[in-house]
Amino acid sequence: MALSCFYSKNVADEQLGLDTAAAEQVVVSVFEQIVAVLARQADAAITDASLFRLADTLFTAFARAGEDGLTAEQMRSACAAFPADVIDNRLHVLRRLGAIQPAFAKPFQHEYRGSFTSYVSMLFVQRMLARGGQSELHQILTMEKITLEGGQATEEEARDAAVRVTTALRLLVAELVALTVGGTVEALRERAPLLWNAKSLIDQASAVHAKLLEFWPGLGRWCGELRSAIAAYEDASTNASARLVAAAGASRALDLLPPEVWRGFARRASVDDLAEVLADQVFDTPASWHDVADLAEAVAGTPQPTIGRSPPPRSRVSDDDEHPSEEWADVEAERLARVAEEVLGDRDAVAVEQLLSGEGWGAARRALADLVAASNNGRLGYRLVWSGTVEVRPGSVPSWLTYGVFERVRRTA
């Protein structure tokens, strides 16, 4: 027991570690995509998200230090939470690339200051990390529109803007198409945020396009390319949504859980969890309806016995009192009476569970069938009386038990 607890705890820890590592990997891959255009070597980007946090800590310390700057020792102590060799490596890289510069242009300088440009680029990276490239595209489109509307842009700038937006849209389309055509549904679902706000992105791009055409009719060719890029994005997002919708089935919930998770939930959920799903639903109770016309029809349509088969005249007094048992011709009733007497002995009533326990279900079922038959036979004076409760007893026979009593009917006449 203790061993298994220990084991499962270990597994859980490992699982947690793997999850964290996967999340870090995603963050690092976004870093790499962002700095890719600036990097000189494939492994030039950081491979650990904590290095990014180190730089963040460092810039905060620079900001606090103000115009005096920090010495190398002060920088190390500000980043004391990280290992020493990591700090040395980072300081070396940042100094080489100019993110950390000498505070004054004098020889034998000990004070350093942080670069404003580097920090702002860090803010940009963080925003890209949090909101993705698509949101950035939104911002760019908004800014382009404002610039174009201001009327200060030259035709040259307007053309560059058209080319930039066209290129960004085309890359977005290529990624979406690759996911839709070749990717798994899971990958597509993960990147579904790419599809969010597709409509507003298209509207914004169309607005930019309209402004371009309005102010610079000479840019017709570039505008045509922008138009086709917008149309391609529209198609690609429609197709991707269609595939997601098809995979999601009738629920139309694009970013909901995959079906395996639902199946797992249905198997593992508690009764309360499952009941909660239907808590606000009302189901009609099945209630039969007897129309008056139906009643009249049923009574009127009573099959009348034909003359030839009419029963012999019978006494008006009930059978039980007037006709003694020798009239019992059928063997079945006699057998049932024997069974019933055997069960009852000299008692007047016996509990059913007492009769059934200790036997296999096959034997118990036969015994129960006999008792029910005896109870239903109007000529025999026995009956089964059931109580309302059912007890579930896993492992015993019978496993579902309703308490009941098999008893003699006392003649009241």
Added chain:
Amino acid sequence: MSEDAALWWARARAEGPLRVPTATRTPAGMLRLVERSGEWCWLLPRPPDDVTPSVLRELRLRILPVEHPNETGRVLAAALRCCWTDVQAAVWPGQPSTLREVLDVVDQLMPGRGPEVLQRLGTGALRRLHANRWLDVDYGAGRVCLGPRVASWPDPDLAALRELCRELPLSRLGQGHDG
């Protein structure tokens, strides 16, 4: 409709006629049927314009089928004959009767079936009617009463019901009520 009444209607839809203490206030649009004892009453949804589920048939929609509709209908008619002693009054609540009396009327309706057959089909029909609250059957005491659902027959149908009851034979057991 108030939220309270809506909840009562939802409960009545899900559970059928509701048995509540007499002190309960009657929700809007529901029929209040006080039991003979006076302690409990039944709440029955009353649709407007005397609409009954038979409307479904007129609209060519599926109505919930009754098992053995003819036999069940005959047993219900026989129970009405025994319990609805004063046909000029409302059907509910009627008078208590006994299982033997009801089955005896059924026997006269369907002569020549034999006691076993009668017992079997009678028991089945009584259970169905009890489950749907058309009748209140107490097997231990051998007693049969009308259930709250008989009050859902609209007034225009009562004339046909009275006619039906007049045609039906009385119980031959002699201890019945003279109606």
